[in-house]
Amino acid sequence: MDSNTDGQPYLRGHDCNVTIDKAGATSYECINGQNHLLPIANVGRIMKQALPNNARISKPAKETMQECASEFISFVTEEATEQCRKEKRKTINGDDICSAMKTLGLDEYADAMKRYLCRYREHEEKATSMKRNKPAQINVRNELPVFRSNQYRDRSPSKSPCNVAKEKKFL
Known part of the structure; x- marks a missing residue:
């Protein structure tokens, strides 16, 4: 967990609301919904391209792949962002993504x-x-x-x- 510019804690890679109640207990409410997922129609289209024409893909399979692909992209992007931050740059580019992939093995x-x-x-x-x-x-x-x-x-x-x-x- 890090701190943002207001000194409030936040979880890296997620949009979170942090609340501290009167007893001092901290709770995190993260937005992990549709905003961070790839469009399911695009995911389904890519999956179909990799399969034979007569293959069918279930909705749960598409949703699982959507979550996995979105998480993968977030994972690599976070590493690239971290490298840019160390180099004091604000924009990531394709070379940063390639470097992040190498760093991640x-x-x-x-x-x-x-x-x-x-x-x-x-x-x-x-x-x-x-x-x-x-x-x-x-x-x-x-x-x-x-x-x-x-x-x-x-x-x-x-x-x-x-x-x-x-x-x-x-x-």
């Missing part, structure tokens, strides 16, 4: 996220140079080892600056 996710981030930045540079502002269309599945099979992965390796830099690093 999520190296495979961090490496996949780093590749995704590099490709995203390449796309943004191309879009800017062509004076087009289309959003990036990158398949995250190609970056995660779990999905690296012939059905999801492009057979020819990309010769993007990210991959070329990586190849030079290992030579």
Whole structure:
């Protein structure tokens, strides 16, 4: 537990109301509701993409995945925020997220996220140079080892600056 600027205690990562009664007992009422959860329709859509077309997903399964994914994001974001705080910065960026994942022992996710981030930045540079502002269309599945099979992965390796830099690093 930390203290906020008013000297009142708060729980990191949660919106909490702290009350102290006349006897000195402290109680915490945290808002852990819908405000901190990913939209369930989006979670369900992502789950469906990873399953065969004829698969069905129960509502409790979607809700559980919604809670887990939301907690995961909060967990990584809190670590990235802490790193920014130590560096006296107020804004977290993609590199901070990758670093936080590594710090938390999520190296495979961090490496996949780093590749995704590099490709995203390449796309943004191309879009800017062509004076087009289309959003990036990158398949995250190609970056995660779990999905690296012939059905999801492009057979020819990309010769993007990210991959070329990586190849030079290992030579």
